[in-house]
Structure formats: C-alpha cells, structure tokens
Amino acid sequence: MRLVPLVLKERIIEPEGERPKNGNFTPAVYEVLSCENKTRPYLTGAVLLAVDVGAVGVAFAAAVALRYSFGSGLNFSTYWELSPLLLLFSIFYAGAKLYSGTMFPPPEELRRLTYATSAVFLTLAVFALLTQTGMRYSRGVFFLAWGLALVAVPLARAAIRALYVSRPWWGRGVLILGAGYTCAHLVRTLQENPQLGLKPIALLDDDPVKQKRELHGVPVVGACALAPKLARRLRLSYAAVAMPGVSRARLVELLGQHGWPFRRTLLIPDLFGFSSLWVTSRDLGGILGLELREQLLLPIPMLVKRTLDLVLALVGGLFILPLLGLIALAIKLDSRGPVFYRSERMGRDGHRFVALKFRSMRGDGEALLRELLQRDPEKRKEYEQYHKLTSDPRVTPVGRLLRAWSLDELPQLWNVLKGDMSLVGPRAYLERERPDMGEKSNLILKVRPGITGLWQVSGRNERTFGERVDMDVYYARNWSVWLDFWILARTATAVLQGKGAY
Incomplete structure (x- = not known):
C-alpha cells in the first residue's frame, strides 16, 4: 500500500529563538513536505463498534431461532426486550481497548474478544441468578448465543477490516522519528500489514543527509524539532521512535523536547527476530525490562x-x-x-x-526429479530457492x-x-x-x-x-x-x- 503522493504545502516560519540547537537547520525558514492525514481513528472505532453490536445481535437472534426450531414455543418478544443489553458488549470491548483506532495482532485481538465476550455473558448470568429474571429465558439460548458470539464477532471484524482497511480514513496516522534501517523496516512492515491500523504519514531525522528523501513512499520532511508543529498541523496523536542507535541521554532528551504533543509514543528497539507477540514489560526498580518467554518450552x-x-x-x-x-x-x-x-x-x-x-506423485518421483534438475537449469534454480516446483512433472x-x-x-x-x-x-x-x-x-x-x-x-x-x-x-x-x-x-x-x- 503506497501513501498519497506528497506536494509542497507551505513554509513554516520559526522565530529566531526556536531554531534547533543542533545546527541541522541554519535558516529560520523550513520547507515542509507533508501529505494530508486522512485517517480518522474515531470513525474506525465507530465502524467496529457497529459491527460488534450487529454480530452479537445476529448471534442472539440465531440462537433464539435455532432453539425455536426445536419446538420449544419461545416468545421472540421476550428476547427482544434484551436488545439494550447489546451496548454492554461495546462497553466491555472498549475496556479491552478494541476501539482505539489501532489494531492488535490477530491472535491478541482474538484473545481480548474472547475474554471480553465471555465476561459479558458471565455478568449477565450472575445478574439473572441474583435477580431471578433468568427464569424467563432459556439457558440453551444463552449458551448457544455465547458460543455463536465467540465466532461471529471475530469473523465480522475480519470481514469489515478486509472491506475498509485500504480506505484512507481507516486506522490512525503515525509520525516516525528516525529514517535509518530500523525505520525503513518499520514503514515497510506497517504498509504490508495495514490491518494493524498504523499508517506512516511522515518521517523526521536530524541527519541532513537523510532529509528530503523517501522511505517506501513516506517522506523525510525535516529534523525532529518539527514534531510538535507536524503533530498540530496534521492532527497526529501517535508517534513512533525508530532510532535504536541513539544514546539513552539523547533519547530521553528527544522525548522530553519533542514527544510531549503525542498521547502515545511507540519505542522501536533493534530487536528484530526476538519474541514479539507476548513480550511483557517489567519494572525493575525504575529499570525497564522486557521479559521473553519461550512458550512452547514451558x-x-x-x-x-x-x-x-x-x-x-x-x-x-x-x-x-x-x-x-x-x-x-x-x-x-x-x-x-x-x-x-x-x-x-x-x-x-x-x-x-x-x-x-x-x-x-508417481512412484519414480525422486529419480525423475534428479534427472529434471540436471537437464533444466531454470528448474534447478527454482527448486533451490523454493524447494518446490510450480509445474512438477512428478x-x-x-x-x-x-x-x-x-x-x-x-x-x-x-x-x-x-x-x-x-x-x-x-x-x-x-x-x-x-x-x-x-x-x-x-x-x-x-x-x-x-x-x-x-x-x-x-x-x-x-x-x-x-x-x-x-x-x-x-x-x-x-x-x-x-x-x-x-x-x-x-x-x-x-x-x-x-x-x-x-
């Protein structure tokens, strides 16, 4: 997914006292290339909320219909009275941070949806038990709706994400500080995984050599000192710092001076290849630690x-x-x-x-493969790269x-x-x-x-x-x-x- 082409938008005039002290920009005039931030995280969250409520409603309706098909004589109007409780699901999902505009990896989203959905049904069960209102409703419908909701909500989310993930308004725009190898890897990964909901809008780096160029279609528009200006101008509340090579002192200074406009800041360490999905942060007396667990060895x-x-x-x-x-x-x-x-x-x-x-395959497949690879260099090259053949005669x-x-x-x-x-x-x-x-x-x-x-x-x-x-x-x-x-x-x-x- 490539972002919208960039155009020269305007000059930002900085007062003499606000010039960066690092000397990257000697003049007081900065030409800033910026693409319009069309992402609307609140709209994304609203769409997901509507989909979640609709999926749970369908699950309840299907459970009632299935129970009714067995000739139980259920009264549909009795269950229609429960429709306001669908909002309870959205409250629990919001508590699980499922409407923030940025998405979790699919396994983590599935875990949160399962826990939140189960928590709502357990809450309803406890309420029905304590108030004795459960006598009016079928327990079969309740458990069937629970099971159907666990399947319907993730499927509905996957369908709506496939439909809208490429739309400009979907997700949340992110400003990235850094324009090196780690940043390039981050930009490419976010573009290849739009379902995560983070869309790189612009890059900043204090190295003049890296400025006024692009990484995978995203421009490096200037020094890190421009972060507050761009945050306000582009309505960005999310930043990522992909500068693993800077010292601790410089990183603290960078976040203190330029990271204050952002409600969320993501630090990207150069730890590619390590466990990433279930890493736990630990506070060790003021020292940040990352706990990695080899799950399948436990x-x-x-x-x-x-x-x-x-x-x-x-x-x-x-x-x-x-x-x-x-x-x-x-x-x-x-x-x-x-x-x-x-x-x-x-x-x-x-x-x-x-x-x-x-x-x-044919019984003489291995002998046929050796003969084919010996006489056909193209097939041999393909097999060495993929360990498979697209048109395998065997x-x-x-x-x-x-x-x-x-x-x-x-x-x-x-x-x-x-x-x-x-x-x-x-x-x-x-x-x-x-x-x-x-x-x-x-x-x-x-x-x-x-x-x-x-x-x-x-x-x-x-x-x-x-x-x-x-x-x-x-x-x-x-x-x-x-x-x-x-x-x-x-x-x-x-x-x-x-x-x-x-």
Missing part, C-alpha cells in the same frame, strides 16, 4: 497444546473418515502404486519419524487436485495422535534441508512440526525457503493457543482460495 503451554491436538484430531478424524476412503479409491484408480506416501522427517529435538501423506492428475486443496496432508492426523506432529507448527523438514536452515534449526526443532503453520497461511509455496524458515522461527517464539486458533481459521481460507498450492 510445561503448561506444552500440555495445553497437546490436549488440543488430541481432541481436535480425534473429533476431526471421525468426521472425515468417509472422505479419506474416497480419496484412497481415487488414488488407486488414477495411478499404480501405494495409497500413502511415507517420508522420513525431522521432528521435535531432531527425532526422525515417518510422516504420512496421500501419494500425489505429480499425478489426482495428486494435483489433492495438493490444491491440501487434502494430501490429511493422513498426518495419525502422526498427530502418535505425538510425532501437531495440528499447527513449523514445517516438517527433511534431513537434507537442515544445512539450508542454518542455526535457526536449533529453535525450530524444539517444537513439534505441524500439519499447517504460519507459512502455509501466508502465501504457501509462493514463499521462498528462507522466508518459510523465518516464519517458523516466529511461530516457535510467539506461540499461544490464540495464535493456533488464528492459524487454523486462516488455513480454511487459504485452502479454499488455493493460492500458492502446487
């Missing part, structure tokens, strides 16, 4: 994840048994060879295990269909039940791929590989091998049950789209 998170794997794999496996039989029959009719393909992979702690998949007609819908992965539910794999996790790597993983393999192999994972919902095979490894490292460092739920939900969308599958 006993309780490991137990929770394993329990979810067993429950979901058992329930899901029972539902898809007829589908598994049809796929097996189609494979036998399509080509000669076994139904299943067995491949030795690296599991947790480097343990070797045999991963099961429905066979999607794949059978039925296998191509299975791969497009990721149905060839279904037998790995057996690997999940055995404990070799997880439903969600890093890719199950081959032994010959370990040298290409480098030192990152040490962390990735601490975690059970998954049937699906972060890279599979972020472009699938269109991602390079290096990008997939980086995503697996991110997953291992930032795991939570909410991240797993989000990936599972995104997996369904990615499979239906079929993008990047071959």
Whole structure:
C-alpha cells in the first residue's frame, strides 16, 4: 500500500529563538513536505463498534431461532426486550481497548474478544441468578448465543477490516522519528500489514543527509524539532521512535523536547527476530525490562497444546473418515502404486519419524526429479530457492487436485495422535534441508512440526525457503493457543482460495 503522493504545502516560519540547537537547520525558514492525514481513528472505532453490536445481535437472534426450531414455543418478544443489553458488549470491548483506532495482532485481538465476550455473558448470568429474571429465558439460548458470539464477532471484524482497511480514513496516522534501517523496516512492515491500523504519514531525522528523501513512499520532511508543529498541523496523536542507535541521554532528551504533543509514543528497539507477540514489560526498580518467554518450552503451554491436538484430531478424524476412503479409491484408480506416501522427517529435538501423506506423485518421483534438475537449469534454480516446483512433472492428475486443496496432508492426523506432529507448527523438514536452515534449526526443532503453520497461511509455496524458515522461527517464539486458533481459521481460507498450492 503506497501513501498519497506528497506536494509542497507551505513554509513554516520559526522565530529566531526556536531554531534547533543542533545546527541541522541554519535558516529560520523550513520547507515542509507533508501529505494530508486522512485517517480518522474515531470513525474506525465507530465502524467496529457497529459491527460488534450487529454480530452479537445476529448471534442472539440465531440462537433464539435455532432453539425455536426445536419446538420449544419461545416468545421472540421476550428476547427482544434484551436488545439494550447489546451496548454492554461495546462497553466491555472498549475496556479491552478494541476501539482505539489501532489494531492488535490477530491472535491478541482474538484473545481480548474472547475474554471480553465471555465476561459479558458471565455478568449477565450472575445478574439473572441474583435477580431471578433468568427464569424467563432459556439457558440453551444463552449458551448457544455465547458460543455463536465467540465466532461471529471475530469473523465480522475480519470481514469489515478486509472491506475498509485500504480506505484512507481507516486506522490512525503515525509520525516516525528516525529514517535509518530500523525505520525503513518499520514503514515497510506497517504498509504490508495495514490491518494493524498504523499508517506512516511522515518521517523526521536530524541527519541532513537523510532529509528530503523517501522511505517506501513516506517522506523525510525535516529534523525532529518539527514534531510538535507536524503533530498540530496534521492532527497526529501517535508517534513512533525508530532510532535504536541513539544514546539513552539523547533519547530521553528527544522525548522530553519533542514527544510531549503525542498521547502515545511507540519505542522501536533493534530487536528484530526476538519474541514479539507476548513480550511483557517489567519494572525493575525504575529499570525497564522486557521479559521473553519461550512458550512452547514451558510445561503448561506444552500440555495445553497437546490436549488440543488430541481432541481436535480425534473429533476431526471421525468426521472425515468417509472422505479419506474416497480419496484412497481415487488414488488407486488414477495411478499404480501405494495409497500413502511415507517420508522420513525431522521432528521435535531432531527425532526422525515417518510422516504420512496421500501419494500425489508417481512412484519414480525422486529419480525423475534428479534427472529434471540436471537437464533444466531454470528448474534447478527454482527448486533451490523454493524447494518446490510450480509445474512438477512428478505429480499425478489426482495428486494435483489433492495438493490444491491440501487434502494430501490429511493422513498426518495419525502422526498427530502418535505425538510425532501437531495440528499447527513449523514445517516438517527433511534431513537434507537442515544445512539450508542454518542455526535457526536449533529453535525450530524444539517444537513439534505441524500439519499447517504460519507459512502455509501466508502465501504457501509462493514463499521462498528462507522466508518459510523465518516464519517458523516466529511461530516457535510467539506461540499461544490464540495464535493456533488464528492459524487454523486462516488455513480454511487459504485452502479454499488455493493460492500458492502446487
């Protein structure tokens, strides 16, 4: 997403006494390039509020309709009287900071929505119990509405975000102090993830060499001393400081002199590659500390994840048994060879295990691959970069269909039940791929590989091998049950789209 092109807007005349002391600007006249800040965080919050209330209302209506369909003789008007209570949800969501104009990462938003929605229903249950008004309403409707709301609200938010995230008014404008490597990485990340709601408007840096240029379409308009002026002129209340190389004394001075107009200031340290999703700030007697936890190396998170794997794999496996039989029959009719393909992979702690998949290739696939890579330099280059081929001659007609819908992965539910794999996790790597993983393999192999994972919902095979490894490292460092739920939900969308599958 590229911001609106910039135009020379006006000259800002600074009194002689307000000139910066650092000498970056010797004249008293500053030419400032600025793009109009069209973001409207309050409008963004209002849209989300309306969507949340509507989704909860639909969940209640669906629960009543389903209960009524069983012939319970419910009175719809009785439940209509509860409609003013929908505002209670918006109050709890506001308390969870879900209307600030800036968005949380999807797993964190899902966690906050789940807790806030459950808190409202528990509050209503306690109120009904204490006042004895619950006798008028069906407990089945109550629990059904609770479950439906937990699903409906996140889905409604995802739909409205996909619809409006590219609109100029969506989100909140941010002024960034710094124009170096860290800033460039921040700008690119915010532009590639507009769902976060932070839109870079302008950059400031005291280095004259960096001024009057652009980083990913965002201009460096002058020195940091212009921050208060731009905050007022562009109605910006959010700033980010991406200058990890400055000293502590300079950073304190910078925030004290130029950070006062902003209600929120985000400090970006040069800690790329570290855990970021569930980092906790700690006050150590006036010293700021960041607590990083390797979630999947802790006993309780490991137990929770394993329990979810067993429950979901058992329930899901029972539902898809007829589908598994049809796929097996189609494979036998399509080509000669076994139904299943067995491949030795690296599991947790480097343990070797045999991963099961429905066979999607010819039986002589490996020999055919070696021959193809030897005679075709372009194919060899593609395979070295992606470890995949877009037009792989080894794949059978039925296998191509299975791969497009990721149905060839279904037998790995057996690997999940055995404990070799997880439903969600890093890719199950081959032994010959370990040298290409480098030192990152040490962390990735601490975690059970998954049937699906972060890279599979972020472009699938269109991602390079290096990008997939980086995503697996991110997953291992930032795991939570909410991240797993989000990936599972995104997996369904990615499979239906079929993008990047071959």
